[in-house]
Amino acid sequence: MSSTIDARPAAPAQAALFRRLRLQLFRNGLRVALENGRVRLVTMIATSAVVAAFTFAVSLYLFNQLRVNNIPFKGAIVEALFELLFFTLGTMLIFSTGIILYASLFTSPEARFLLCSPARADQIFATKFQAAVTFSSWGFVILGVPIFVAYGLMSGVPWYFYPLLPLYLLGYVILPGSVSAAGCLLLVRYMPRNRKQFFALVGLVVAAGLLFWGYRILVGFRRSLVSSGRELDDLIGQFDLLRSGFSPSHWMTRGVMAAARGDLTAALVPLAQVWSNGLLCFLGAAWVAGRVYRTAYDRLSAFGRDKKVYKTSPLDRLMEALVFYLDRRTRVLVVKDFRTFRRDPTQWAVLAIFGVLMLIGASNFRQYYSADLGIMDKYAISLMNLSGTAVLLCAGLSRFVFPLISLEGRKFWILGLTPVSRDQILWGKFAFAATGSLVVAEALILTSDALLGLPLEGLALHAAAVAVAALGLSALNVGLGAYLPTFRETDPSKIVVGFGGTVNMVTGLAFLVTVIGVMVVPFHVAQLAKGATAGAAKINPWVYAGIPVGLVLGAAAVVLPLRAGAKSLREMEF
Structure with a gap:
């Protein structure tokens, strides 16, 4: 005579147990967040x-x-x-x-x-x-x-x-x-x-x-x-x-x-x-x-x-071709980081979804203009697209690029055996982040603006602003990632929400708000005012005065974090 004993609790008991578990996890998370x-x-x-x-x-x-x-x-x-x-x-x-x-x-x-x-x-x-x-x-x-x-x-x-x-x-x-x-x-x-x-x-x-x-x-x-x-x-x-x-x-x-x-x-x-x-x-x-x-x-x-x-894919060769300006050893490091990125669907899938939806929305808004309905203003929609792309770029770089140095910490001895300096490692990660973000962000913005029918001066201004944002954010994430690393953590999501990741996110958002505010917003406000007066008002040339300010901010965002990160990385002992 044999009998089968089911050690699992009954379904109602398990449901109550998991409800208490979710409540306890919520309380613990809230207490940790407050403390x-x-x-x-x-x-x-x-x-x-x-x-x-x-x-x-x-x-x-x-x-x-x-x-x-x-x-x-x-x-x-x-x-x-x-x-x-x-x-x-x-x-x-x-x-x-x-x-x-x-x-x-x-x-x-x-x-x-x-x-x-x-x-x-x-x-x-x-x-x-x-x-x-x-x-x-x-x-x-x-x-x-x-x-x-x-x-x-x-x-x-x-x-x-x-x-x-x-x-x-x-x-x-x-x-x-x-x-x-x-x-x-x-x-x-x-x-x-x-x-x-x-x-x-x-x-x-x-x-x-x-x-x-x-x-x-x-x-x-x-x-x-x-x-x-x-x-x-x-x-x-x-x-x-x-x-x-x-x-x-x-x-x-x-x-x-x-x-x-x-x-x-x-x-x-x-x-x-x-x-x-x-x-x-x-x-x-x-x-x-x-x-x-x-x-x-x-x-x-x-x-x-x-x-x-394991073999090289066409995407790896394409990435290596995009960073042709680097030496051979640094290009190998860039391809290594890119291969890690493309193997993680949680990284590139969100980017692809956002891009497709933004292009679909831009194509539909174009129909409103051709119908002369005056419902949506193309300058307001293009500014929304630019802001959304910039925020997505900030979030993506913070999620993937910022933890790169921290994740290399326990295995840094392997990189130490390669004939590359620590400065080359840092610049390689910057080149990877900057090249990828420039290609993706510029493609999204220029395509959506073209679908919206933005004039040539608007296209050029958006392209310049996106370039400044992409380069500045890439340098901030790489530099602060080396300056505020977390070598004891192996989960990149926990590195991002730590102290260094929080500082990096706040700094990146402040940088974006400043760059878009001084470079792009005055032009859009002037165009909206011109449209409200049926084209009677002329655009003041002073609306372009923020462009050199944004370029200076972008240069500072590239140079200062990378310099501080390189100095910190050279002084580290693994």
């Missing part, structure tokens, strides 16, 4: 407040443009814009939640520990899912709430519009997060062994989609040239797919617009629709996790047991 990380906490709050305030100010200006041009606040045009906004933010949530959840479920030591315990797979997934959705939706809330608050103030909505707004936003983030989580688990579980062929197939599908998208844009642009006054109908028709009754962005827009019009009953029905579908998708994702999570984790771990063949 030891006040600078970091204040920096995060201040940065979020600045971003929210900037979004609110730009939204007020854009909604004021509606009033100036006699566009109804609660008509089809604003509804189409909200459709696009919710669709874009939902798409960003799908990718960002999937990336964060992949790192939490498959690469973190905590997940490995929990999988070795009697904990149920769906309970582990639920804990990690809540954290991933919280992190990924933070930007969604910071960007979404100010836009709708500005809309409510300008359009005169009833009082219950404001308490319903967070309920809509919180319910909406669950739906794309659940879809992303289920897709992440299924992708890891059933991805073919030959990943090169799989990603090549995915690349072909994406390329075909981009070609189709480009064809649609070209056809729409040609149609607008001969539409004979049907521009408005063509513009609204661009959102037919998003206005489908099966689209969650349409549920959100329908509910928000109903609340703005004072129809409470019509506003509550889409709210229930959003929450019910979001919770249903979460239960489906938890069901998938309970069946495939452990198998997916084992399968992903087994990939590393095969014999790997």
Whole structure:
């Protein structure tokens, strides 16, 4: 006679245990932040407040443009814009939640520990899912709430519009997060062994989609040239797919617009629709996790047991060609850092997603100008694109470049055996960061500005500002990374949120605000004032006086941190 004993606690007991665990982790994190990380906490709050305030100010200006041009606040045009906004933010949530959840479920030591315990797979997934959705939706809330608050103030909505707004936003983030989580688990579980062929197939599908998208844009642009006054109908028709009754962005827009019009009953029905579908998708994702999570984790771990063949990829050769101005030994170090970067999907995936979404948005805004609607001003949108690219560049360099010296600490003896000096190592990391950030940032800004129809002087000014920002931020991250290293830590995310990483982030954001403020903002303010007076006012040449100031600041940001970092690195003993 034999019996099987299940040592795992019952599901309700495990659910209560994980709830207490999440609450305790929240309390511990808050206490540590208040006791030891006040600078970091204040920096995060201040940065979020600045971003929210900037979004609110730009939204007020854009909604004021509606009033100036006699566009109804609660008509089809604003509804189409909200459709696009919710669709874009939902798409960003799908990718960002999937990336964060992949790192939490498959690469973190905590997940490995929990999988070795009697904990149920769906309970582990639920804990990690809540954290991933919280992190990924933070930007969604910071960007979404100010836009709708500005809309409510300008359009005169009833009082219950404001308490319903967070309920809509919180319910909406669950739906794309659940879809992303289920897709992440299924992708890891059933991805073919030959990943090169799989990603090549995915690349072909994406390329075909981009070609189709480009064809649609070209056809729409040609149609607008001969539409004979049907521009408005063509513009609204661009959102037919998003206005489908099966689209969650349409549920959100329908509910928000109903609340703005004072129809409470019509506003509550889409709210229930959003929450019910979001919770249903979460239960489906938890069901998938309970069946495939452990198998997916084992399968992903087994990939590393095969014999790997290390060879140079075409991307490595391209990176080496971009830094042709360096000597051979330094180029090898640059390629080493680039290879580490391209092997980490959490780094380049966010950058690729942001770039695609920004180009899609710029192409759609171009249709507004061709329709002569006067809803969006191209100078305001281009300034938003520039600011967003600069902030993304600051965050990306802080996440990847700043920890490079710290991560080399325990293995620095290997670099000491190579025929390169410590100054060459530092300059190699600067060349890697500066070259990559220049290529990516300049490509994004120039392409989006060209789609927006910015004049040549605006393109040149943005290119100069991006070059100053990229070079200055690269030097700050490399120099401060060598001046304030953390050699005892092996997790780059913890290095970034430490004291040195916090100082680096604050310094980088202050540098960006100063450079963009003195080089770019006066030109845009002058252009907006000129547009408000129907072109009667002339642009004062003094708006360009900040350009040499920005160039001097950029030179100082390159020279001073690298000099201090090189001196500190030479004096270190490993």
